[in-house]
Amino acid sequence: MGSIWDSSLYSGTRAGLKFMGQWPFQSPGRNKFLKCMWILFVGSIYLPKFIKFVESLNDVDLVMECMPMLCCHGIGIIKFINWAINTEQMKHLLVKIERDWESLKLQRDIDLLIVFTDRGRKINRIYAMALYSVLGVYLVSPGMPKILDLLLPRNESRPRIFLYQTEYFIDQDKYYMHILIHAYLTVPVSVTSIVYFDNLFAMFINHTCGMCEILKRHLEDLCDKTTSDNRTTGYYERIKLCATLQTNIIQFIEDLESSYSVALFLIVGLNMWLIxxxxxxxxxxxxxxxxxxxxxxFNGGAIFHLFWSSWQGHNLIVQTESVFISAYQNEWYRIPWKFQKMMLPFMMRSITPCRITAGKFYYMSMDSFGVAMRMTMSFFTLLLSVQ
Structure with missing residues (x-):
C-alpha cells in the first residue's frame, strides 16, 4: 500500500505545498530553492510598496490606499515564515496523521475518516476558488477604464488605474505595462500562500474532527460491543482504546496549537485591520x-478569510464537545463498577472542549468572529468620522 499522501484526499494540498517548498517529505535542496524563489517574488513587490508607504506618511489618504495590499502581503508573509520556522512541527503533525491512518483496524473507522477528510477537501476547493475569484476581480480592475472608454466614450481617455501604490523610482506612466505585469506575476504568489496555509490548517482540523467522530462511535458502542464469553477483557480493551484515541487527539491539538498560535494572532489582527x-x-x-x-x-474576501479561520476552530470545538456528550450518554453506569472508575478520568478530560487560539487571546470560533466584526465596525466608524 502506498503512502496516504499519494491518495486524492490530500493530493491538492500536497501539490501546493510542494510548489512553495513547504512539503517536508521532498528533498531539502528543492525546498530551499523554491523558498528562495518565493522570497524573491514577494520581496520584489513588497519593497516598492513599503517605500511608497514610507514616502506617503504625510498624506493620510495615500497611506490608507497603501495599507490594504501591505496587509494582504503581510498575511501571506506571516504564513510563509510560520511554515519555515515550524517545518519540523509540521512534519511531526503529518507523521501523526499517517500514524492514525495506519492504526485504524475497523473498516467503519476508516470510512468515517475518509468522509471527514473528503468533505474537508471539497470545502477547501470552494475556499480556494472564492479567494482566487476575489483576486481575479482585483486584477482586472486596471482594465476597467479601457472597457468604459469603449462602452461610454469621452472626449479624452480615462486615467490609468494602478493595481496599487508603488515606488520604483522610474516614470510609472511610461513603464505602466511593465509595472502591471510585475504585479500580475507577484500578487498571486502571496494569495497562493494564504490559500494553502489555510488548506493545510483545515486539513489538520478535519483530521482531528474525524478522529473525534471515531472516538464517539467507540464510546457509544462501549456496552454493546463487548463479547459475552469474556466481558472483562472486552470492557478493558475498549476503554483502553478510547483512552488511547483521546490521548492522541489531545496531543495532536496541542501540537497544532503550538505551531499556529502566534501566526494566527498576527493574522487575525492584520485581517481585522484589512477589513x-x-x-x-x-x-x-x-x-x-x-x-x-x-x-x-477585497473587503468581502478579507471578511471571508477571517470567517473561514474562525469556522475551522468552531468545528473543532463542536466536535470535541460531542465527545463529552457521548461519554456521558453511552450508559457507562451499566458496566461493572471497576470499569466505571476507569471511565472517570476519561470523562473529566472531556469536560473542556479543545480549542485553537490566536496567541491565547482569540479563540478560533464563531463567537469570536462576531466579536471581531463588531470591533472592526467600531474602527471603521471611528476612521470614517475622522475622515
Whole structure:
C-alpha cells in the first residue's frame, strides 16, 4: 500500500505545498530553492510598496490606499515564515496523521475518516476558488477604464488605474505595462500562500474532527460491543482504546496549537485591520466605480478569510464537545463498577472542549468572529468620522 499522501484526499494540498517548498517529505535542496524563489517574488513587490508607504506618511489618504495590499502581503508573509520556522512541527503533525491512518483496524473507522477528510477537501476547493475569484476581480480592475472608454466614450481617455501604490523610482506612466505585469506575476504568489496555509490548517482540523467522530462511535458502542464469553477483557480493551484515541487527539491539538498560535494572532489582527481599511477605501472612492468594486470585493474576501479561520476552530470545538456528550450518554453506569472508575478520568478530560487560539487571546470560533466584526465596525466608524 502506498503512502496516504499519494491518495486524492490530500493530493491538492500536497501539490501546493510542494510548489512553495513547504512539503517536508521532498528533498531539502528543492525546498530551499523554491523558498528562495518565493522570497524573491514577494520581496520584489513588497519593497516598492513599503517605500511608497514610507514616502506617503504625510498624506493620510495615500497611506490608507497603501495599507490594504501591505496587509494582504503581510498575511501571506506571516504564513510563509510560520511554515519555515515550524517545518519540523509540521512534519511531526503529518507523521501523526499517517500514524492514525495506519492504526485504524475497523473498516467503519476508516470510512468515517475518509468522509471527514473528503468533505474537508471539497470545502477547501470552494475556499480556494472564492479567494482566487476575489483576486481575479482585483486584477482586472486596471482594465476597467479601457472597457468604459469603449462602452461610454469621452472626449479624452480615462486615467490609468494602478493595481496599487508603488515606488520604483522610474516614470510609472511610461513603464505602466511593465509595472502591471510585475504585479500580475507577484500578487498571486502571496494569495497562493494564504490559500494553502489555510488548506493545510483545515486539513489538520478535519483530521482531528474525524478522529473525534471515531472516538464517539467507540464510546457509544462501549456496552454493546463487548463479547459475552469474556466481558472483562472486552470492557478493558475498549476503554483502553478510547483512552488511547483521546490521548492522541489531545496531543495532536496541542501540537497544532503550538505551531499556529502566534501566526494566527498576527493574522487575525492584520485581517481585522484589512477589513476596516478596505471598507474605508470603498467609501472614500465612492465616485470611482471601478475602485469601489475593487475595494468592496477585497473587503468581502478579507471578511471571508477571517470567517473561514474562525469556522475551522468552531468545528473543532463542536466536535470535541460531542465527545463529552457521548461519554456521558453511552450508559457507562451499566458496566461493572471497576470499569466505571476507569471511565472517570476519561470523562473529566472531556469536560473542556479543545480549542485553537490566536496567541491565547482569540479563540478560533464563531463567537469570536462576531466579536471581531463588531470591533472592526467600531474602527471603521471611528476612521470614517475622522475622515
Amino acid at each position: 476596516t481599511l478596505t471598507g474605508m477605501m470603498g467609501v472614500v472612492k465612492i465616485n470611482e466605480p471601478s475602485e469601489v468594486i475593487r475595494f468592496t470585493v
